[in-house]
Amino acid sequence: MQIGRKIIRLESVDSTNNYIANLLKEGVLEDGTVILADDQYAGRGHRDSEWLANAGENLTFSFFLDNVNLSVQNQFYLTCIVSITLTQLLDKYGISSKIKWPNDIYVDQKKIAGVLIENQLSSTYIKSSIIGVGLNVNQLEFNGLKATSILAQTKNRKSPMDVLYSFIQLFNSNWKSFSEQNLPEIKSQYLNNLFQLNELKRYEDKNGKFEGTITGVLDSGHLVIAKNGVQNQYELKEISFIL
Numbered sequence: 001m002q003i004g005r006k007i008i009r010l011e012s013v014d015s016t017n018n019y020i021a022n023l024l025k026e027g028v029l030e031d032g033t034v035i036l037a038d039d040q041y042a043g044r045g046h047r048d049s050e051w052l053a054n055a056g057e058n059l060t061f062s063f064f065l066d067n068v069n070l071s072v073q074n075q076f077y078l079t080c081i082v083s084i085t086l087t088q089l090l091d092k093y094g095i096s097s098k099i100k101w102p103n104d105i106y107v108d109q110k111k112i113a114g115v116l117i118e119n120q121l122s123s124t125y126i127k128s129s130i131i132g133v134g135l136n137v138n139q140l141e142f143n144g145l146k147a148t149s150i151l152a153q154t155k156n157r158k159s160p161m162d163v164l165y166s167f168i169q170l171f172n173s174n175w176k177s178f179s180e181q182n183l184p185e186i187k188s189q190y191l192n193n194l195f196q197l198n199e200l201k202r203y204e205d206k207n208g209k210f211e212g213t214i215t216g217v218l219d220s221g222h223l224v225i226a227k228n229g230v231q232n233q234y235e236l237k238e239i240s241f242i243l
């Protein structure tokens, strides 16, 4: 399976993830299809947030992976592969980035990319997956948000389409070598690039703000933060980073 054999470029759409989900419902979606939008006017992020990106300046795209063939308990590895691919892509442009758990990509304290993965499950395994990526390419103003772009980091304007082709190439090569046998290797690449790993930082959970240290991520995808010597495990909605 390779992504990007079929690429559909839309001038404007609410959300490329929604667009793919509709094609899937209609039964007309081919494995590996990539949908990108020059203008995505109702982009979705995780935790019900929105994804804002100036039209024409950035990459907002989604792709469809059919027959993922991964057990539900290993679904976190999809997150790992997409995040690792994004850090490799940014490396290519000379940008050193980190993965903020679970799958935001940061350059120093600023977000450069976000990922929204929506899996279609069949009892114990992932049947297929819709993976949406927003990557800031040429945008310079972010209305006070702590965000950055390839242009802001490198002073070089890039064609979003060229950046997409590079992503596709890297993802395909990572996906080809992906198997249940090399999960430990993928996990260690993910951890090597994890934002704030082993650093004492501020977080907030249901009990309030605290200082703690990320010590790892479980195979289930839970984040582990040591707080006063106790290892606490968190799901996405249970923890915020204070940046």
Ligand code: BTN
Binding pocket: 014, 015, 016, 017, 018, 040, 042, 043, 044, 045, 046, 047, 049, 051, 059, 060, 061, 062, 104, 113, 114, 115, 116, 131, 132, 133, 134, 135
């Ligand atoms: C996040 O950081 O909260 C995830 C953002 C994901 C944004 C991308 S842009 C393309 C795709 N379509 C969407 O509606 N969302 C994803």
